[in-house]
Amino acid sequence: xxxxxxxxxxxxxxxLAYILHRVSGLALALFLPLHFWVLAMAVSDPARLxxxxxxxxxxxxxxxxxxxxxxxxxxxxxxxxxxxxxxLPWTPPQKTLAAAATAVSFLIAVLFFMKAI
Amino acid sequence: MAAEALKITIDRGPNAQGLQxxxxxxxxxxxxVLDVVSWIQQNADPTLSYRFACRVGMCGSCAMMVxxxxxxxxxxxxxxxxxxxxxxxxxxxxxxxxxxxxxxMDPFFDKWVAAEGxxxxxxxxxxxxxxVDETAPARVEAxxxxxxxxxxxxxxxxxxxxxxxxxxGPAALQRAWTLxxxxxxxxxxxxxxxxxxxxGCHNCHSMGSCxxxxxxxxxxxSAIAGLKRETAKSFFKRGxx
Amino acid sequence: xxxxxxxxxxxxxxLMAPLVIxxxxxxxxxxxxxxxxxxxxxxxxxSVLWFAFYGTFVAAVSIHGAIGLRTIAAEWGGLxxxxxxxxxxxxxxxxxxxxxxxxxxxxxx
Numbered sequence: 001x002x003x004x005x006x007x008x009x010x011x012x013x014x015x016l017a018y019i020l021h022r023v024s025g026l027a028l029a030l031f032l033p034l035h036f037w038v039l040a041m042a043v044s045d046p047a048r049l050x051x052x053x054x055x056x057x058x059x060x061x062x063x064x065x066x067x068x069x070x071x072x073x074x075x076x077x078x079x080x081x082x083x084x085x086x087x088l089p090w091t092p093p094q095k096t097l098a099a100a101a102t103a104v105s106f107l108i109a110v111l112f113f114m115k116a117i
Numbered sequence: 118m119a120a121e122a123l124k125i126t127i128d129r130g131p132n133a134q135g136l137q138x139x140x141x142x143x144x145x146x147x148x149x150v151l152d153v154v155s156w157i158q159q160n161a162d163p164t165l166s167y168r169f170a171c172r173v174g175m176c177g178s179c180a181m182m183v184x185x186x187x188x189x190x191x192x193x194x195x196x197x198x199x200x201x202x203x204x205x206x207x208x209x210x211x212x213x214x215x216x217x218x219x220x221x222m223d224p225f226f227d228k229w230v231a232a233e234g235x236x237x238x239x240x241x242x243x244x245x246x247x248x249v250d251e252t253a254p255a256r257v258e259a260x261x262x263x264x265x266x267x268x269x270x271x272x273x274x275x276x277x278x279x280x281x282x283x284x285x286g287p288a289a290l291q292r293a294w295t296l297x298x299x300x301x302x303x304x305x306x307x308x309x310x311x312x313x314x315x316x317g318c319h320n321c322h323s324m325g326s327c328x329x330x331x332x333x334x335x336x337x338x339s340a341i342a343g344l345k346r347e348t349a350k351s352f353f354k355r356g357x358x
Numbered sequence: 359x360x361x362x363x364x365x366x367x368x369x370x371x372x373l374m375a376p377l378v379i380x381x382x383x384x385x386x387x388x389x390x391x392x393x394x395x396x397x398x399x400x401x402x403x404x405s406v407l408w409f410a411f412y413g414t415f416v417a418a419v420s421i422h423g424a425i426g427l428r429t430i431a432a433e434w435g436g437l438x439x440x441x442x443x444x445x446x447x448x449x450x451x452x453x454x455x456x457x458x459x460x461x462x463x464x465x466x467x
Contacts, residue, residue, distance in 0.1 A: 012325065036457050037456060050394060087349070
């Protein structure tokens with residue numbers, strides 16, 4: 001019991017999946033206006049857009065980019081998980097298998113893609 | 118273990134200034150959380166208010182927050198929840214506190230009715246008794262949820278209820294789902310309407326605390342998912358709001 | 359959250375799932391060797407296909423994000439009724455206008 005000290009009724013996998021989905025969604029929604037604003041410079045101020053794109057070479061920005069890609073991926077897979085859970089009346093073991101199969105396929109596809117480019 | 122004293126903290130809320138909240142309770146070999154609360158009320162502070170009736174997990178009136186988790190206090194052994202020799206016991210979450218450990222269950226029961234958790238009969242006393250096929254898929258679905266005894270543990274566990282006072286909550290929606298699958302209930306349209314409003318099943322984020330903490334091992338989260346499927350189907354079929 | 363908002367949220371989500379995979383793939387491909395305005399515009403400018411891809415994406419994400427933020431504002435910020443709906447519309451229209459400008463900027467021939 002001392003292991004779970006300070007953690008209340010929320011410390012279980014589905015709740016953690018819920019909070020991850022919510023926080024990633026919130027972060028993506030807040031990032032989008034900036035993303036759109038920078039891209040719109042392609043017409044209004046192309047030189048400034050290039051300035052922003054050069055920023056992406058910096059290590060700090062690279063880490064931030066990794067974070068954004070992670071948020072996008074985690075929000076998409078979390079959402080697909082949610083819709084499968086709600087709409088497909090499968091048994092829990094079937095869902096675990098399906099999730100594992102999807103994760104493995106995605107991993108293989110990403111590895112292939114990394115090799116290909 | 119038997120000779121030690123347990124250090125029990127009772128969360129009596131902000132209105133309990135000056136009242137005792139820390140108690141030393143003699144430990145016993147077989148002792149439930151309810152036994153501990155009763156010992157405090159009988160031996161240390163007779164003004165302590167709490168609620169219980171059957172003491173064997175049938176009536177659903179003794180639920181409290183034990184160490185931050187909603188539980189039936191009568192069916193929870195104190196040794197399972199102790200941190201060292203201490204634990205905090207509080208009133209159920211998400212409901213107005215009347216005094217100490219007793220909460221007002223009215224909002225919980227009102228939502229039960231608001232979710233159309235009532236029988237919608239279609240037969241009269243002159244009709245023959247309807248035959249129920251226990252193996253029909255809908256009956257199996259209904260049977261999975263009918264053992265709910267309205268203890269409000271799931272309601273207290275749910276963060277969506279905390280954030281949205283209109284949300285009907287897991288117990289009421291699960292009852293709506295069992296009635297929707299009950300061959301003897303003819304309230305299909307009324308139920309689907311009741312669970313599609315502002316406080317309806319679509320507020321649920323499937324965080325699963327209801328299913329994780331139900332003392333009867335019921336699965337309200339999957340019942341609510343069933344309501345989402347049925348309302349989604351009727352959305353496409355009938356263009357319901 | 360009513361049935362209508364729930365359905366809109368899920369339909370836009372399903373619509374976006376393949377778009378997100380496409381977007382992730384393009385990102386992994388495009389950052390090889392660094393990013394430049396010329397490179398991005400060379401790919402997208404005058405392309406009806408990219409206009410449709412990102413146009414759909416922007417429309418869907420505006421709806422999806424607006425409903426999501428409405429829920430969060432209601433549950434964590436206590437926003438109710440008309441205030442919550444107003445926030446949803448402002449966020450949705452704001453995202454759509456900004457997004458449409460961006461799509462136009464990178465695909466205009």
